[in-house]
Structure formats: structure tokens, C-alpha cells
Amino acid sequence: MKNTGKQRPLKQSDTISFSASEIALDDETMSLLKSRNPKFLETLFVEVNPYLLRVCLSNSIRDEKADEVIHQTWETFFLNLEKFEGRAQIRTYICGILFNKIREFRREQGRTVYREDSEEMFEQAFGSDGWWKRVPQSPHRILELRQATDLIEECLDGLSEQQKTAFVMKEVEDENSDEICNVLGVNVTHLRVLLFRAKDKLRMCLEGKVSAEYE
Amino acid sequence: MSDAVNFGERLKHYWHEVYYFFFRRCKDVAELIDLGEEPATLMGRIRYRLHIAFCKACRNYLNLTQVLREVIRETLRKSIDPARIDQLNQKLLQKLSKRDKS
Numbered sequence: 001m002k003n004t005g006k007q008r009p010l011k012q013s014d015t016i017s018f019s020a021s022e023i024a025l026d027d028e029t030m031s032l033l034k035s036r037n038p039k040f041l042e043t044l045f046v047e048v049n050p051y052l053l054r055v056c057l058s059n060s061i062r063d064e065k066a067d068e069v070i071h072q073t074w075e076t077f078f079l080n081l082e083k084f085e086g087r088a089q090i091r092t093y094i095c096g097i098l099f100n101k102i103r104e105f106r107r108e109q110g111r112t113v114y115r116e117d118s119e120e121m122f123e124q125a126f127g128s129d130g131w132w133k134r135v136p137q138s139p140h141r142i143l144e145l146r147q148a149t150d151l152i153e154e155c156l157d158g159l160s161e162q163q164k165t166a167f168v169m170k171e172v173e174d175e176n177s178d179e180i181c182n183v184l185g186v187n188v189t190h191l192r193v194l195l196f197r198a199k200d201k202l203r204m205c206l207e208g209k210v211s212a213e214y215e
Numbered sequence: 216m217s218d219a220v221n222f223g224e225r226l227k228h229y230w231h232e233v234y235y236f237f238f239r240r241c242k243d244v245a246e247l248i249d250l251g252e253e254p255a256t257l258m259g260r261i262r263y264r265l266h267i268a269f270c271k272a273c274r275n276y277l278n279l280t281q282v283l284r285e286v287i288r289e290t291l292r293k294s295i296d297p298a299r300i301d302q303l304n305q306k307l308l309q310k311l312s313k314r315d316k317s
Contacts, residue, residue, distance in 0.1 A: 038312040045304040053300065054291045067303055074307055130240025135272040139279040142286060152290045170251060171284040172291060177250050188250070195249040202283055 033081060048091050051173060052098055058168045059102050060157050069105055073098045092175060096183040099165055106161065122193045125200075139203065141210045148209070155205035163198040166191055239266045244273045248280055 032040040049070065056066040076097050077084075084093055127133050145151055156164060162184055169175040169183065170191075181191055239262045247253065247263060254260050267274055 036312045038308060041312045042304065042308055045307055046300075049303055049307075050295060050300055053295050053303070057291055057294055058287075067306070070303065071307065071310070074311060078311060126240075126242040126245075130242040132241050132245075132272045136275040136279055138275050139282040142279075142282050146286050146289060149290050149294060152286060153294070156287070167283075167287070168291070171280070172288045174251075177252070192246055192249045196245070199249075199280060199283055202287075203279055206283075206286075 030081075033078075036078070044090070048094055051091060052095065054172060055095060055098055055165060055168055056102070057153075058156050058164045058172075059106075059161055060153075061102065061105065065105070069098065069101050073101050076101070089179065092169075092179040092183055095165075095169065099161070099183055102161055102165075122196050125196070136203075142203070142206045144210055145206055151209045152206070155202055155209065158205055159198050159201055162186070163194050163201070166194040167198040167202075170195055239263060241266075241270060241273055244270070245276055248273070248277050 052070050052073065053066060056062070056069060061069055073094060077094055084090075125133060159167070166180055166184060169180045170177070177188055177191060181188060184191070184194075186194070244263060244266050254263050267277060
């Protein structure tokens, strides 16, 4: 939030408008967060919660479970407010907390948190001369599925948490690579592998669904 | 016959050299597509765009990225009911905010 010179305490009647993806941490923002000003929080929730819900949904966490995970995420955020140094945007910082909550949730559910993304896997897709080993085909058939929400969600289910979160943050939410690396705790090379693998799995799954549906 | 093969191999070798110099390799282009970035330098951007223009496989990969983005974005946005977001926001607000008494 930009500093506008002389400051006065914010009242409930004040209108606050900002974009959580652009918000910078300054004294004013920090004091609004610490005082848990209702107007400020409302604006923050309106900006950030749809994003958090999309990340939950892409990780197959729906309805009450999603609400529960998001509640825990915000509680953790406010409990650890002092640790937030403003190096990341608020939205991505909270998404980092959410990602850890999703992993905890999955562990409690007994679902495997697997790692299958290595640089080697990316290298194997190309020959020694840097050309594709298996040439990507035109994706026009996938577009036939755009109304089939259930099928697309099924395909998203087949991705690991890291792949889903990387894909949603990069492609759906347009986050920059450095922010995503911070959230997932990976380096750029690993992020690239995650995105490559996510697209490869989605493509295979969706093409399979098109064949099953229309042939 | 073997001269013809050698000539063909040599031609292929030189063609690759020229190709890589001007157009980059598919692997490098795929990396840029995955990270949604274009090279920082003008020459880099020219080589990237030339590669995309001439390489059908990379063009397909770029299209695949765009199609997946569009389809998943639409699905996720459609799946979330705005009324549910409001409900969640209100619950959070009740639980986490401190009322302003001034």
C-alpha cells in the first residue's frame, strides 16, 4: 500500500482499495494487519480468498475441507505476522502457508506426497542435439473438453501437489517464477521440470479423455 | 554412394550449426515457454521468435501451454461459486477481525 504522507488511524467507514498481488509491506499496512482492521481484512479476503480457493480446488480439496484449510492458513498468517518481512507479496506469502497446510492435510489423509520430478526426466524428453524426442502434437482436440469440468478436474487429480500448485500459480494466476520458487521451496530448474511434467501429464490425460468421450 | 552419405552428414552437421546459431535449440525454447519468459536481449528474442516460427513442434508446445492455461483457468473459475466466497469471507472476518471502536 502506498504511503500517503501524514497518517491517521483508519476507521470502519474508510474505503480501502488495493490489489493484494501488488501490495507492498510498509508501516501503514503492517499496522492495519496488526490491528486486524475489519475494513482492511475484508478487502484482503476479497482479493486473496478466491485465489486460495482455486489452489485448494486444484489440489482436490473442496467445500468444508477447503474452508477449514483456508481458516488454518489465515490463523497461521496472523500468528506469525512478525515473520512476514515483506520480501514476498502478501498473496504469495499466504499461498506459501496454504501449500504447507495442503501437504499436512494430505499427510493426515494418508495420501502420498510423492516426488517424481527430476531434471533427468526433462532431459529425457530431448535428444543429445536438443531436439524433441517425441514431437508435441497440436492441442486442438483438448479444446473440445473445455466444458467438461469433471473430466478436467479428474486430470488435475493425477498431478502431485507441487505440480498442481506450480501450474496453477504460473498459468492460472500469472505469478512470477521467483515467487513460485519461494512458495514451493524449489529452484528455477526444478520449477521448470514441475511445469513441464504437469503439462505433459495433463496433455496425456486430456487426450485420453477426448478419445474415450468422442470415439 | 559413401561420398553422398558423407556429403549428406556434413550438410546436416553444417545445417545444425547454422540452425542453432540463428534459431536456438528446442530444449532451450521449451524452457522459456515453461517459465513464460522471453529472452532479455534483442538478439535472444529474435532467435526465440524465429525458432517458434520455423519449428512446428515448439509451436505446438506453445499452443498446448496456452490451451491448458485457458481450459484449467476456465474450469477453476467456473467451479467456485461467488456466494461461497462471500460466506467464507464473512466467517473469517467474524473470527479474525477486531472491531474498530472509534
